[in-house]
Amino acid sequence: MTKKTTIYDIAKKLNITAATVSRALNNNPKISKSTKEIVLRTAAEMNYEQNKLAQALKNGKSFNVGVIISRIDSNFFASIIRGIEEELFNHGYHVIICQTNNNENMEAENINTLLNAQVDGILMSISNIDIDKNDAFKRILNKKIPLLFFDRKKSIPGISSITIDDFSAGYKATQHLIDEGCKRISHLTVDRNFEIFRDRFLGYQKALSDNNILFDESLVIETKSNIEAGKDAAKKLLKLKNPPDAIFSSSDFSALGAIQEIKAQGIRIPQDICVVGFSNEPFTKFMELSISSIDQSPIEMGKTTARVFIEQVKNKEKYIEQKVVLDPTLIVRKSSSRK
Amino acid sequence: MTKKTTIYDIAKKLNITAATVSRALNNNPKISKSTKEIVLRTAAEMNYEQNKLAQALKNGKSFNVGVIISRIDSNFFASIIRGIEEELFNHGYHVIICQTNNNENMEAENINTLLNAQVDGILMSISNIDIDKNDAFKRILNKKIPLLFFDRKKSIPGISSITIDDFSAGYKATQHLIDEGCKRISHLTVDRNFEIFRDRFLGYQKALSDNNILFDESLVIETKSNIEAGKDAAKKLLKLKNPPDAIFSSSDFSALGAIQEIKAQGIRIPQDICVVGFSNEPFTKFMELSISSIDQSPIEMGKTTARVFIEQVKNKEKYIEQKVVLDPTLIVRKSSSRK
DNA sequence: TTGTACGCGTTATCAT
DNA sequence: ATGATAACGCGTACAA
Numbered sequence A, B: 001m002t003k004k005t006t007i008y009d010i011a012k013k014l015n016i017t018a019a020t021v022s023r024a025l026n027n028n029p030k031i032s033k034s035t036k037e038i039v040l041r042t043a044a045e046m047n048y049e050q051n052k053l054a055q056a057l058k059n060g061k062s063f064n065v066g067v068i069i070s071r072i073d074s075n076f077f078a079s080i081i082r083g084i085e086e087e088l089f090n091h092g093y094h095v096i097i098c099q100t101n102n103n104e105n106m107e108a109e110n111i112n113t114l115l116n117a118q119v120d121g122i123l124m125s126i127s128n129i130d131i132d133k134n135d136a137f138k139r140i141l142n143k144k145i146p147l148l149f150f151d152r153k154k155s156i157p158g159i160s161s162i163t164i165d166d167f168s169a170g171y172k173a174t175q176h177l178i179d180e181g182c183k184r185i186s187h188l189t190v191d192r193n194f195e196i197f198r199d200r201f202l203g204y205q206k207a208l209s210d211n212n213i214l215f216d217e218s219l220v221i222e223t224k225s226n227i228e229a230g231k232d233a234a235k236k237l238l239k240l241k242n243p244p245d246a247i248f249s250s251s252d253f254s255a256l257g258a259i260q261e262i263k264a265q266g267i268r269i270p271q272d273i274c275v276v277g278f279s280n281e282p283f284t285k286f287m288e289l290s291i292s293s294i295d296q297s298p299i300e301m302g303k304t305t306a307r308v309f310i311e312q313v314k315n316k317e318k319y320i321e322q323k324v325v326l327d328p329t330l331i332v333r334k335s336s337s338r339k
Numbered sequence C: 001t002t003g004t005a006c007g008c009g010t011t012a013t014c015a016t
Numbered sequence D: 001a002t003g004a005t006a007a008c009g010c011g012t013a014c015a016a
Helices: A007-014 A018-025 A033-045 A052-059 A075-089 A104-116 A135-143 A166-179 A195-210 A227-239 A252-264 A282-286 A298-314 B007-014 B018-025 B033-045 B052-059 B075-089 B104-116 B135-143 B166-179 B195-210 B227-239 B252-264 B282-286 B298-314
Strands: A064-069 A094-099 A121-124 A147-150 A160-164 A185-189 A220-222 A246-249 A274-276 A293-295 A323-326 A329-331 B064-069 B094-099 B121-124 B147-150 B160-164 B185-189 B220-222 B246-249 B274-276 B293-295 B323-326 B329-331
Touching: A007 A018, A007 A033, A018 A033, A052 B052, A064 A075, A064 A104, A075 A094, A075 A298, A075 B075, A075 B094, A094 A104, A094 B075, A104 A121, A104 A135, A121 A298, A147 A298, A160 A166, A160 A298, A166 A185, A166 A195, A166 A246, A166 A274, A166 A293, A166 A329, A185 A195, A185 A227, A185 A252, A220 A227, A227 A246, A227 A252, A246 A252, A252 A274, A252 A282, A282 B282, A298 A323, B007 B018, B007 B033, B018 B033, B064 B075, B064 B104, B075 B094, B075 B298, B094 B104, B104 B121, B104 B135, B121 B298, B147 B298, B160 B166, B160 B298, B166 B185, B166 B195, B166 B246, B166 B274, B166 B293, B166 B329, B185 B195, B185 B227, B185 B252, B220 B227, B227 B246, B227 B252, B246 B252, B252 B274, B252 B282, B298 B323
Parallel strands: A064 A094, A064 A121, A121 A147, A147 A160, A160 A323, A185 A220, A185 A246, A246 A274, B064 B094, B064 B121, B121 B147, B147 B160, B160 B323, B185 B220, B185 B246, B246 B274
Antiparallel strands: A094 B094, A293 A329, B293 B329
16 A cells, blocks of 8 residues: 655755645745746655645534435435535535434434534434534534425524425415315324424415314324325214315325325215325325325425535634525425315 | 534543543543543533544544445345345444445556455355456455455355355256257356356256256357347347257346347247256346346345344454355245246 | 654745 | 645554
């Protein structure tokens, strides 16, 4: 193994000092054109390679950014990360990913290890509704490095977030179902302690009241975001004396489960029951009975998150909180088209 | 902002030297129990936080691992990364992800920036069939840090890889179609310069010949791995004088496109044409006409890749090349079940 | 068991 | 324009 060459080696070879070499390598103006040239040339000859670690230690800037999500193997989160990585790559940053599996302790641990690794910022979709009471969280604030929430945010003064308008999304989905003639609209929600799920629920409620439809608590079911939970929810709904004629689900996966159960019971979609999901996972489009859903433009969400981060590192002094709210798009497919 | 506390600060407070503090913090045996205790206690009191960057510079070990893939927003790659991250987390490593979009230059650039960032290893699915001729690639070898291929590998002596048995997968899929009574079996392949696609093709060929079915070049179509390409391929196939009665695709996405085109032309699946895809993407299971596919157990593949990496860093001297070959599983669904 | 002194590779602040 | 030196925060061989 050839020992790695440092700026010292190349300085020795040229009978100059390491400082000069460093200047040549960093486009420092205080250097003559000639020496700069020869330094760059011999650097190339000696296969010199920057040690970003040493730079990071010296400059207090690692050019690493931590991204924390619950899990990466869902199209929604994977797409966000795609957007983040693509955008940050252009600015020389690397993306470190961490998964919490929705576990609060994992989330705290991930924050701590990221901070110890001296990341320049943390972008996260929260797994803990009380994150602001968490010590690890406070460490981020203390360090004064940018912290950004995307998707699962918590509204905290001074902390920027990038989300879609979940209230509007819930409203749009519900209004659409009403427009299709549905009158008893169920809502499959997830933990409403998270703002995104509460907002979708509130949008749903508002659309109902705007259309003079009485809100019926028994039509709201809290589920996990998976197929089995969707089936269970549908079973409950179909047992009601007065079952729903539509389901708006905060998750594509529970929407799919509900659809499977409904069809298994011989009930027709969309004629008897219309269904709208959430997130526009690829399968919703591919199915023969394609599923209507809310598109959250995750790649754009990721890119935007990255851009806000870049802005914040550039204006470290005059940091301004940004609450970016992207527009959700209702995508109407067969599961809710009665025309 | 409270200035970050270093081992120096805590040494000063205790009237000892930084070296002793370091020893206390690193379970160094050369220290008394009593001083160790008090150091740890005051470290906690002063909110001391390890600077992994400084450690990394000193020890030549960053505890960061680079993972390079074409893109993260496919369930297959996302699941692999999930497996890698989960496994590596337990060993204190962070995962840096890089996407190439199948661009060779991006791949080389990613390698270079990862090396400059002093990662302890690189795990990658290659985007360049001539990667071994690449300078960036040679840099990895020179640095003597572990390099592992997963999925899209290239067989290079001394380099470990974790893949499924693609030949066997191609064979299994084809044999299954033959068992269902198909006689003219088409194959949608991707760039056969990549070993995985060539192996799947070879397995397909072998199954044909083992069953005394004549190989027909006109039934093999090279496509991209997306829906449109699948549609185009199906159009070509259906125009043949003697169209196929089965399609084995190296990609679930082109399989889906083919299915859409076939159905659009009023041809029945599986009665007229059976279809088998590859990768077991979630949508293949969810569709009403569920799609048979080959499962590559991506999470397991990721975990295995991580484990092999850990082994290699632990036995840096007696490094032994490992070629792990996981077993593919044929998952038979409606698109190829005629019973 | 503890302290001293130096090095990891780089950059920034002084001089010259 | 260039050189000398210190510093980033930590770990360790050597000496005490």
